Amino acid sequence: MSHRLIVVAALVAALLTAPAAFALKVHVRVEGKERTIFGPTASLIDVTTPRANALPENALDALESASVLGEFYYHVTLSSFGPYVDQVGRYAAAGQTGWVFKVNGASPPVGADQVRLAAGDTVLWYWAQFGVAGGPKTLVLSKVGKAPCYRVLAQDDNGNLSPALGAVLHVGKRTVKTQGSTQAAVGCVGPHRGLLVRATLAGAVRSNAVA
């Protein structure tokens, strides 16, 4: 083999064994059936994509990158529609339950490998039980005002927000009911020394955590 050929071969080998070609900073959270599996505050992580991917930095890559960082199990099977996430953590999809995802609050009508992400996007993967009314709403928690008060909104699959009436705030082992009105579901938790606040509501996916 000539010297030139050896250099080219070495370059090709280096390219083939090089780590992922792209990386994008994206917020990722994974909510399991009973608990949060990854990123309660929707941490900003580097989403990398394998070189062979048709669509770089997609919502399936976000799950893969979170799984590497969080060391949690997930499984993909190939179905007639393409790659399908049929298990995350302990629970496999079965019957009317399974794993779904949202990007920036809305549920894309296609598989995760078909949804290209942009820097700063928020990807939420969650365990969901489907009924006649469709899937669960996801809760969105935010701080309001200077006092430690929090607003809870419920988000549907199209990304539309409405007050999560009846939502409960959780601070450590303490719970605080939000005040229900047609306008807002807000609760004040008092001093909580760095503990994160979450919100839950029956039939909805637990919220992001906020300091």
Ligand code: B12
């Ligand atoms: C039931 C169902 C679900 C259940 C599956 C529960 C289970 N036990 O696994 C749940 C609610 C979990 C689900 C999730 C999703 N679904 Co769905 N689902 C269906 C539905 C209504 C029936 C599928 C079925 O049971 N077929 C009968 C069985 C015998 O055939 P099967 O091939 O074995 O079915 C399996 C696959 O279809 C797979 N599956 C279900 N949804 C999806 C979506 C994608 C993209 C892939 C690759 C596979 C897949 O789960 C089925 C059961 O194991 C179809 C609509 C339809 N009428 O086909 C939509 C449908 C397949 N889902 C769809 C979508 C978009 C999704 C999600 C991507 C939504 C989201 N944003 O998260 C996710 C998948 C994400 C992931 N996990 O990778 C679209 C796919 C469109 C497309 N061209 O890609 C469909 C066609 C609905 C629609 N019209 O929009 N789904």
